[in-house]
Amino acid sequence: MTEQVLLLLPPEGQNWSSLETYRAHDGYRGAEKALREMEPAKIVDEVKSSGLRGRGGAGFSTGTKWTFLPKDGRRPRYIACNADESEPGTFKDRQILERNPHKLIEGLLIAAYANEIDAAYVYMRGEYRSAFENLNRAIAEARSAGYLGKNILGTNLAFDIFVHRGAGAYICGEETGLMESLEGRKGQPRKRPPFPAVSGLWRQPTTINNVETMSHVPHIVLRGADWFKGIGTEKSTGTTIFGVSGDVVRPGTFELPLGTPLREIIFEHAGGLHPNRTLKAVIPGGVSMPVLTAEMAMQVAMDHDSLQKAGTLLGTGAIIVMDDRACMVRAAMVIARFFRHESCGQCTQCREGTGWLHKLMQGLEAGHGTKRDLEAIDEVAKFMEGHTICALADAAAWGTGWFLRRFRSEFEAHVEHRGCPLEGVSFEV
DSSP, rough: OOOOOOOOOOGGGGGSSSSSHHHTTTTTTTHHHHHHHHHHHHHHHEEEEEEEESSSOOOOOOOHHHTOOOOOOOOOOOEEEOOOSTTTTHHHHHHHHHHHHHHHHHHHHHHHHHHHHOOOEEEEOOHHHHHHHHHHHHHHHHHHHTSSSSSSGGGGGEEEEEEEEOOOOGGGGSSHHHHHHHHOHHHHHHSSSOOTSSSOOOOOEEEEHHHHHEEEEEEEHOOHHHHTTTTTOOBBBBBEEEEESOOOOEEEEEEEEETTTHHIIIIIIIOOOTTOOEEEEEEESTTOOOEEEEHHHTBBBHHHHHHHTTTOOTOOOOOEEETTTTTTTHHHHHHHHHHHHHSOOOOOHHHHHHHHHHHHHHHHHHTTOOOOOOOOOHHHHHHTTOSSSSSHHHHHHHHHHHHHHSSSSHHHHHHHSOOOEEEEETOOO
């Protein structure tokens, strides 16, 4: 079994929410080193050199993203921290917010110093009530201790953090939709250019990072880029928090090095399948990522390159496991319904495409589907990909279209048997 390297989650279910407990475990040492011993440009270079990639889904280089901020001294400048976490199957950021919130605060503080940021706005999923209260308590503690406010740690840095709760819209997890919502408007993605680094919150330079991404920064600064690169793989460095749900004995969150085999995560860390059950399918990174067959899942490692070669993506590391009792058509239908409901309706391909996918899946599950419907699902999915302002249409197309492509015989059986013939029927995948 791969050794657990815990950078973000306290061991054995411990809670380090209080400032006293956090500081007893090297808390804020990274921030003290950064502000007292390092130049801002050196911090950006260190984060870039570490290979840290965004943990919110896209996997873009964090240090490179920071370099996009203009160097003209323009102020104010902001961080928009994405804590929306509304994708089904994803619950890793919640663990950080509830058990180790000062780790996020310290990461934001270092990022603020490195990028001349004036304030950070944490956009949090509205249902995360305990996480919201916990983070606000931690912010108050940090402010009282001099880690937020003016003249932080005896420097000229003035920086503060504000927490904003969302109202249950998945589209506000998209970076520009998030900014629109923060500014008090309907959460709809913006057309780009201009990009957020040039014109973000209130049309000022803004960098947008995920909770887990920011929480890795203190360790990188304290221990160095080379140390961080020693964990994970060459192009997927460090650890990440895998959230495992579905048909496993021990669902939960597991912080492991990137590159850990998916087989190991399911059958060792998550306790394997229930008795007398066999693996059928796995979604490796939240419902927007293409599904894997059991055979593919047993051979792939959980890092960006390996999953891309397997025809899917790491996404948020949210692993959804389905055993032989699961109906692939029903799973695709549930995913299609989610994306239809969450589309902001701004782009025709997304607004109409998500509706069509859901209706077609409903027909198949209800026993009204035809072979032409299978062709239509594939056509609609291809029509949606790469033609909209944001990636929600792509996610909907991948999240449903790849079920058809990789489990076609099961879809065809739904047509032939006029409904779900799962009981007693063997499908070839």
